[in-house]
Amino acid sequence: MTEWTDPDTFAQALERAETKEKGNCFEDFAEGDLVEHDPGLSLTEWGNEQWMSQTLNHDPAYWRSDAAAERGFEEPPIHPDYLTAATLGITVEDLSEKGGYFLGRTDVRFPGTPIYAGTELHVESEVVNCATSSSRPEYGIVSWRTRGKDAETGDVLCSYERTNMIPRRDPVATDGSGAAAAEGDEDEPELPDEFIAPEGGYYEDFVEALERADEENTAVAYRHERGRTQDDVTVASLPLATLNTAKQHHNVDVMADSPSGDIVTYGDVTRSTALGHARSDEETWREVGFDDESFHTFVAVGDTVYAFTRVLEVEDDAASDAAGTVRFQHIAFNQDDEPVYSGTRTAEIQKRSK
């Protein structure tokens, strides 16, 4: 009788067996398609706290009832970073499990927040753009508008537009114009002469710093001291806890043959860690939204995520009198000072005079 577990026999069996594939290729997406994602997730206190603690997000309003009450929350709510990561994680099986790279995201908004532990997520995505990559024949570039809804009420809790490179089933010829344009675009860097940092983390400190910087060639731009070295928890456990099935985060065997040569950190972990560093130097009141997010290069186990912040503008138009609105650019960078993530963030920052 054939012993199927004999190594030689099994090797032959594997070679002849069809693989039941997961995920979709570029050709499977068409503009206007609506995908209802089957996985769902109950946003738990444990998941929220695990995400926040591992990414160094320690805003007391998300940890302590008295601080939550001061902010007008019924109890410590679900953090917007965890909500964003969970909304995206659920979509991976249908949108990007085939592989490819999470390139960027914009228009991240939270119309239905605050929300609390126990809320169940139902997520849907609409294909908004399918484009040829002019630099990489084996990929196309797909963008989706994704909405994370309260499964019970249908209220939209988190919405954004995200772009990934997605493998093509059939590679196409490209004209290489993307790479050529990039080569020609290399301008000399023109940084301001002087960088200043706000004295403190209240709204007034950002206003005062921007006023000081109003002279020519000065920017309000500073780095944050904390760094977070990536380990098995941040690289594999956090994405799996959001049902993110991208092999990039948990299949060392497959990733050994990829450009990174190893599993890589979920973009939302990199981003949330950098934001955690930035928030530790400010008095955050409420997150409003995020735009123009890009992931520039991979982060892997052993890499350390640091953060740099530039203050772009302030506006005294927050929903609460206790805060003012600040728009930031945050750049996450690694131990070799390479940018790994950048994006703009609009947040309400507490006033000292509250």
Ligand SMILES: C/C(=C\C(=O)SCCNC(=O)CCNC(=O)[C@H](O)C(C)(C)COP(=O)(O)OP(=O)(O)OC[C@H]1O[C@@H](n2cnc3c(N)ncnc32)[C@H](O)[C@@H]1OP(=O)(O)O)C(=O)O
């Ligand atoms: C979730 C999830 C997966 C993950 O979380 S993976 C971890 C997060 N993502 C990454 O680590 C990717 C980091 N990025 C890179 O390593 C490089 O950017 C990459 C993807 C290797 C591309 O390198 P290139 O040097 O080839 O980069 P280009 O700037 O030339 O971009 C290639 C084409 O993509 C277009 N593109 C780039 N960024 C965006 C963007 N934000 N929005 C739209 N399109 C973008 C760019 O224009 C180039 O287009 P061409 O037509 O010229 O090819 C999960 O599975 O979902």
